[in-house]
Amino acid sequence: MRMPRFYTEILSSSESEFVLPDDVHRHAVQVLRLKPGANIRLFNGQGMEYEAELTLVEKRQSRVCLGQLVETQKESPLDITLLQGISRGERMDFAIQKAVELGVKKIVPVITERCNVQLSGDRADKRFNHWTGVMVSACEQSGRSFLPELTAVQTYSTVLADYKDELNLVLDPLAHKGFSELSKPASLTMLIGPEGGLSDTEIEMAKNAGYQAVQFGPRILRTETAAVAALAVAQTLWGDLG
Known part of the structure:
Protein backbone atom coordinates (compact mmCIF):
# COMPACT_ATOMS: atom_id res chain seq x y z
CA MET A 1 0.00 0.00 0.00
CA ARG A 2 1.32 3.42 -0.97
CA MET A 3 2.11 5.76 1.91
CA PRO A 4 -0.55 8.51 2.27
CA ARG A 5 0.68 12.00 1.35
CA PHE A 6 -0.59 15.30 2.77
CA TYR A 7 0.08 18.93 1.93
CA THR A 8 0.88 21.36 4.74
CA GLU A 9 2.35 24.84 4.51
CA ILE A 10 3.77 24.69 8.04
CA LEU A 11 6.30 21.96 7.28
CA SER A 12 9.75 22.91 8.59
CA SER A 13 12.92 20.93 9.20
CA SER A 14 13.44 22.90 12.45
CA GLU A 15 10.43 21.24 14.10
CA SER A 16 10.69 17.48 14.48
CA GLU A 17 7.25 17.11 16.08
CA PHE A 18 4.12 19.22 15.63
CA VAL A 19 0.32 19.21 15.53
CA LEU A 20 -1.20 18.58 12.11
CA PRO A 21 -3.38 21.34 10.61
CA ASP A 22 -7.10 20.73 11.08
CA ASP A 23 -7.79 19.82 7.45
CA VAL A 24 -4.93 17.31 7.34
CA HIS A 25 -6.04 15.86 10.70
CA ARG A 26 -9.59 15.35 9.41
CA HIS A 27 -8.39 13.69 6.23
CA ALA A 28 -5.87 11.43 7.95
CA VAL A 29 -7.94 10.43 10.98
CA GLN A 30 -11.59 10.81 10.04
CA VAL A 31 -11.42 9.85 6.36
CA LEU A 32 -8.47 7.44 6.15
CA ARG A 33 -8.85 6.38 9.81
CA LEU A 34 -5.11 6.27 10.41
CA LYS A 35 -3.94 5.21 13.86
CA PRO A 36 -0.89 6.06 16.02
CA GLY A 37 2.21 4.55 14.46
CA ALA A 38 0.95 5.03 10.90
CA ASN A 39 3.59 6.25 8.44
CA ILE A 40 2.73 9.16 6.18
CA ARG A 41 4.46 11.74 4.01
CA LEU A 42 4.14 15.50 4.34
CA PHE A 43 5.08 18.06 1.67
CA ASN A 44 4.93 21.85 1.61
CA GLY A 45 4.32 22.51 -2.10
CA GLN A 46 7.79 24.02 -2.54
CA GLY A 47 9.76 20.81 -2.99
CA MET A 48 10.22 19.82 0.67
CA GLU A 49 8.85 16.38 1.58
CA TYR A 50 9.35 14.30 4.72
CA GLU A 51 8.40 10.90 5.96
CA ALA A 52 6.51 11.17 9.25
CA GLU A 53 4.86 9.02 11.89
CA LEU A 54 1.59 9.70 13.66
CA THR A 55 2.48 9.76 17.35
CA LEU A 56 -0.81 10.95 18.83
CA VAL A 57 -4.36 10.66 17.51
CA GLU A 58 -7.23 12.32 19.33
CA LYS A 59 -10.71 13.38 18.28
CA ARG A 60 -9.78 16.99 17.61
CA GLN A 61 -6.07 16.83 16.85
CA SER A 62 -3.15 14.61 15.97
CA ARG A 63 0.62 14.96 16.21
CA VAL A 64 3.39 13.71 13.96
CA CYS A 65 7.11 13.17 14.30
CA LEU A 66 9.16 13.99 11.20
CA GLY A 67 11.52 11.38 9.84
CA GLN A 68 13.93 11.59 6.94
CA LEU A 69 13.81 14.08 4.09
CA VAL A 70 12.52 12.46 0.90
CA GLU A 71 14.25 13.24 -2.39
CA THR A 72 11.65 13.30 -5.17
CA GLN A 73 11.88 14.08 -8.87
CA LYS A 74 8.37 14.36 -10.21
CA GLU A 75 8.68 17.64 -12.12
CA SER A 76 8.70 17.65 -15.90
CA PRO A 77 11.64 19.20 -17.76
CA LEU A 78 9.02 20.94 -19.92
Whole structure:
Protein backbone atom coordinates (compact mmCIF):
# COMPACT_ATOMS: atom_id res chain seq x y z
CA MET A 1 0.00 0.00 0.00
CA ARG A 2 1.32 3.42 -0.97
CA MET A 3 2.11 5.76 1.91
CA PRO A 4 -0.55 8.51 2.27
CA ARG A 5 0.68 12.00 1.35
CA PHE A 6 -0.59 15.30 2.77
CA TYR A 7 0.08 18.93 1.93
CA THR A 8 0.88 21.36 4.74
CA GLU A 9 2.35 24.84 4.51
CA ILE A 10 3.77 24.69 8.04
CA LEU A 11 6.30 21.96 7.28
CA SER A 12 9.75 22.91 8.59
CA SER A 13 12.92 20.93 9.20
CA SER A 14 13.44 22.90 12.45
CA GLU A 15 10.43 21.24 14.10
CA SER A 16 10.69 17.48 14.48
CA GLU A 17 7.25 17.11 16.08
CA PHE A 18 4.12 19.22 15.63
CA VAL A 19 0.32 19.21 15.53
CA LEU A 20 -1.20 18.58 12.11
CA PRO A 21 -3.38 21.34 10.61
CA ASP A 22 -7.10 20.73 11.08
CA ASP A 23 -7.79 19.82 7.45
CA VAL A 24 -4.93 17.31 7.34
CA HIS A 25 -6.04 15.86 10.70
CA ARG A 26 -9.59 15.35 9.41
CA HIS A 27 -8.39 13.69 6.23
CA ALA A 28 -5.87 11.43 7.95
CA VAL A 29 -7.94 10.43 10.98
CA GLN A 30 -11.59 10.81 10.04
CA VAL A 31 -11.42 9.85 6.36
CA LEU A 32 -8.47 7.44 6.15
CA ARG A 33 -8.85 6.38 9.81
CA LEU A 34 -5.11 6.27 10.41
CA LYS A 35 -3.94 5.21 13.86
CA PRO A 36 -0.89 6.06 16.02
CA GLY A 37 2.21 4.55 14.46
CA ALA A 38 0.95 5.03 10.90
CA ASN A 39 3.59 6.25 8.44
CA ILE A 40 2.73 9.16 6.18
CA ARG A 41 4.46 11.74 4.01
CA LEU A 42 4.14 15.50 4.34
CA PHE A 43 5.08 18.06 1.67
CA ASN A 44 4.93 21.85 1.61
CA GLY A 45 4.32 22.51 -2.10
CA GLN A 46 7.79 24.02 -2.54
CA GLY A 47 9.76 20.81 -2.99
CA MET A 48 10.22 19.82 0.67
CA GLU A 49 8.85 16.38 1.58
CA TYR A 50 9.35 14.30 4.72
CA GLU A 51 8.40 10.90 5.96
CA ALA A 52 6.51 11.17 9.25
CA GLU A 53 4.86 9.02 11.89
CA LEU A 54 1.59 9.70 13.66
CA THR A 55 2.48 9.76 17.35
CA LEU A 56 -0.81 10.95 18.83
CA VAL A 57 -4.36 10.66 17.51
CA GLU A 58 -7.23 12.32 19.33
CA LYS A 59 -10.71 13.38 18.28
CA ARG A 60 -9.78 16.99 17.61
CA GLN A 61 -6.07 16.83 16.85
CA SER A 62 -3.15 14.61 15.97
CA ARG A 63 0.62 14.96 16.21
CA VAL A 64 3.39 13.71 13.96
CA CYS A 65 7.11 13.17 14.30
CA LEU A 66 9.16 13.99 11.20
CA GLY A 67 11.52 11.38 9.84
CA GLN A 68 13.93 11.59 6.94
CA LEU A 69 13.81 14.08 4.09
CA VAL A 70 12.52 12.46 0.90
CA GLU A 71 14.25 13.24 -2.39
CA THR A 72 11.65 13.30 -5.17
CA GLN A 73 11.88 14.08 -8.87
CA LYS A 74 8.37 14.36 -10.21
CA GLU A 75 8.68 17.64 -12.12
CA SER A 76 8.70 17.65 -15.90
CA PRO A 77 11.64 19.20 -17.76
CA LEU A 78 9.02 20.94 -19.92
CA ASP A 79 7.81 24.16 -18.29
CA ILE A 80 4.10 24.44 -19.18
CA THR A 81 1.72 27.31 -18.49
CA LEU A 82 -1.94 26.46 -19.11
CA LEU A 83 -4.29 29.30 -20.03
CA GLN A 84 -7.66 27.64 -19.46
CA GLY A 85 -10.95 29.20 -20.53
CA ILE A 86 -13.28 29.01 -17.54
CA SER A 87 -16.02 26.40 -17.72
CA ARG A 88 -18.76 25.52 -15.28
CA GLY A 89 -18.35 23.39 -12.18
CA GLU A 90 -16.85 19.96 -12.55
CA ARG A 91 -15.48 20.55 -16.04
CA MET A 92 -13.10 23.23 -14.79
CA ASP A 93 -12.22 21.11 -11.76
CA PHE A 94 -11.42 18.17 -14.02
CA ALA A 95 -9.21 20.25 -16.32
CA ILE A 96 -7.26 21.67 -13.36
CA GLN A 97 -6.91 18.29 -11.66
CA LYS A 98 -5.55 16.58 -14.76
CA ALA A 99 -3.30 19.51 -15.63
CA VAL A 100 -1.61 19.12 -12.25
CA GLU A 101 -1.28 15.36 -12.72
CA LEU A 102 0.29 15.99 -16.14
CA GLY A 103 2.97 18.29 -14.76
CA VAL A 104 1.80 21.83 -15.53
CA LYS A 105 3.78 24.53 -13.69
CA LYS A 106 1.21 27.36 -13.84
CA ILE A 107 -2.56 27.54 -14.39
CA VAL A 108 -4.29 30.75 -15.46
CA PRO A 109 -8.13 30.82 -15.47
CA VAL A 110 -9.26 32.98 -18.40
CA ILE A 111 -12.52 34.82 -19.09
CA THR A 112 -13.47 34.44 -22.76
CA GLU A 113 -16.43 35.38 -24.98
CA ARG A 114 -18.19 32.06 -24.42
CA CYS A 115 -17.46 31.81 -20.73
CA ASN A 116 -20.78 31.08 -18.99
CA VAL A 117 -19.44 31.80 -15.51
CA GLN A 118 -19.48 35.23 -13.88
CA LEU A 119 -16.61 35.60 -11.41
CA SER A 120 -15.80 38.69 -9.38
CA GLY A 121 -15.33 39.72 -5.76
CA ASP A 122 -16.19 37.07 -3.16
CA ARG A 123 -17.33 34.64 -5.82
CA ALA A 124 -13.93 34.81 -7.51
CA ASP A 125 -12.18 34.34 -4.16
CA LYS A 126 -14.27 31.26 -3.40
CA ARG A 127 -13.49 29.76 -6.80
CA PHE A 128 -9.79 30.45 -6.32
CA ASN A 129 -9.79 28.67 -2.95
CA HIS A 130 -11.79 25.78 -4.38
CA TRP A 131 -9.43 25.36 -7.36
CA THR A 132 -6.45 25.52 -5.00
CA GLY A 133 -7.98 22.61 -3.10
CA VAL A 134 -8.36 20.68 -6.34
CA MET A 135 -4.68 21.29 -7.09
CA VAL A 136 -3.58 20.20 -3.61
CA SER A 137 -5.53 16.94 -3.90
CA ALA A 138 -4.01 16.30 -7.33
CA CYS A 139 -0.49 16.86 -5.96
CA GLU A 140 -1.16 14.51 -3.05
CA GLN A 141 -2.37 11.82 -5.44
CA SER A 142 0.25 12.24 -8.17
CA GLY A 143 3.32 12.43 -5.93
CA ARG A 144 4.30 16.00 -6.83
CA SER A 145 6.09 17.96 -4.10
CA PHE A 146 5.72 21.29 -5.91
CA LEU A 147 2.29 22.92 -5.98
CA PRO A 148 1.75 24.64 -9.35
CA GLU A 149 1.04 28.36 -9.34
CA LEU A 150 -2.61 29.34 -9.72
CA THR A 151 -3.24 32.95 -10.71
CA ALA A 152 -6.31 35.09 -10.22
CA VAL A 153 -8.88 35.10 -13.00
CA GLN A 154 -7.53 37.01 -16.03
CA THR A 155 -9.15 38.65 -19.04
CA TYR A 156 -8.42 37.31 -22.51
CA SER A 157 -6.54 40.39 -23.71
CA THR A 158 -4.42 40.38 -20.55
CA VAL A 159 -3.20 36.80 -20.95
CA LEU A 160 -2.32 37.35 -24.61
CA ALA A 161 -0.15 40.31 -23.62
CA ASP A 162 1.37 38.87 -20.45
CA TYR A 163 2.01 35.17 -21.13
CA LYS A 164 4.66 34.33 -23.69
CA ASP A 165 7.07 31.40 -23.73
CA GLU A 166 9.48 29.83 -26.18
CA LEU A 167 6.44 28.19 -27.79
CA ASN A 168 2.90 29.60 -27.56
CA LEU A 169 -0.02 27.51 -28.79
CA VAL A 170 -3.76 28.00 -29.15
CA LEU A 171 -5.94 24.97 -29.78
CA ASP A 172 -8.00 25.37 -32.95
CA PRO A 173 -9.89 22.42 -34.52
CA LEU A 174 -9.60 24.12 -37.92
CA ALA A 175 -5.82 24.56 -37.76
CA HIS A 176 -3.69 22.76 -40.35
CA LYS A 177 -0.66 22.17 -38.12
CA GLY A 178 -0.27 19.39 -35.55
CA PHE A 179 1.95 19.05 -32.49
CA SER A 180 4.38 16.68 -34.22
CA GLU A 181 5.32 19.39 -36.73
CA LEU A 182 6.66 21.69 -34.02
CA SER A 183 10.21 21.87 -32.69
CA LYS A 184 10.89 20.86 -29.08
CA PRO A 185 10.63 23.85 -26.70
CA ALA A 186 11.98 24.27 -23.17
CA SER A 187 8.88 26.23 -22.16
CA LEU A 188 5.34 26.23 -23.47
CA THR A 189 2.19 28.31 -23.01
CA MET A 190 -1.00 26.57 -24.10
CA LEU A 191 -4.34 28.36 -24.56
CA ILE A 192 -7.52 26.27 -24.42
CA GLY A 193 -11.05 27.58 -24.79
CA PRO A 194 -14.08 26.97 -22.54
CA GLU A 195 -17.29 25.12 -23.38
CA GLY A 196 -18.06 26.02 -26.98
CA GLY A 197 -14.42 26.83 -27.68
CA LEU A 198 -12.78 30.11 -28.57
CA SER A 199 -14.50 32.38 -31.07
CA ASP A 200 -12.96 33.04 -34.49
CA THR A 201 -12.11 36.54 -33.32
CA GLU A 202 -10.33 35.22 -30.23
CA ILE A 203 -8.29 32.75 -32.28
CA GLU A 204 -7.23 35.55 -34.63
CA MET A 205 -6.30 37.71 -31.64
CA ALA A 206 -4.12 34.90 -30.33
CA LYS A 207 -2.41 34.46 -33.70
CA ASN A 208 -1.76 38.20 -33.91
CA ALA A 209 -0.22 38.02 -30.43
CA GLY A 210 2.27 35.36 -31.56
CA TYR A 211 0.40 32.15 -30.77
CA GLN A 212 0.51 29.27 -33.23
CA ALA A 213 -2.81 27.52 -33.95
CA VAL A 214 -2.64 23.71 -33.64
CA GLN A 215 -5.04 20.80 -33.75
CA PHE A 216 -4.67 17.14 -32.84
CA GLY A 217 -7.22 15.19 -34.80
CA PRO A 218 -10.49 15.29 -36.72
CA ARG A 219 -12.80 15.08 -33.70
CA ILE A 220 -14.13 17.96 -31.64
CA LEU A 221 -13.23 17.49 -27.97
CA ARG A 222 -14.87 18.87 -24.86
CA THR A 223 -12.82 21.57 -23.14
CA GLU A 224 -11.79 19.30 -20.26
CA THR A 225 -10.85 16.51 -22.69
CA ALA A 226 -8.90 18.95 -24.86
CA ALA A 227 -6.77 20.04 -21.91
CA VAL A 228 -5.88 16.46 -20.99
CA ALA A 229 -5.20 15.38 -24.58
CA ALA A 230 -3.09 18.42 -25.47
CA LEU A 231 -1.00 18.26 -22.31
CA ALA A 232 -0.45 14.52 -22.72
CA VAL A 233 0.70 15.02 -26.31
CA ALA A 234 3.08 17.82 -25.28
CA GLN A 235 4.56 15.79 -22.43
CA THR A 236 4.95 12.75 -24.67
CA LEU A 237 6.71 14.68 -27.42
CA TRP A 238 8.81 17.06 -25.33
CA GLY A 239 8.45 16.21 -21.64
CA ASP A 240 8.59 13.12 -19.46
CA LEU A 241 5.74 10.87 -20.65
CA GLY A 242 6.40 7.76 -22.69
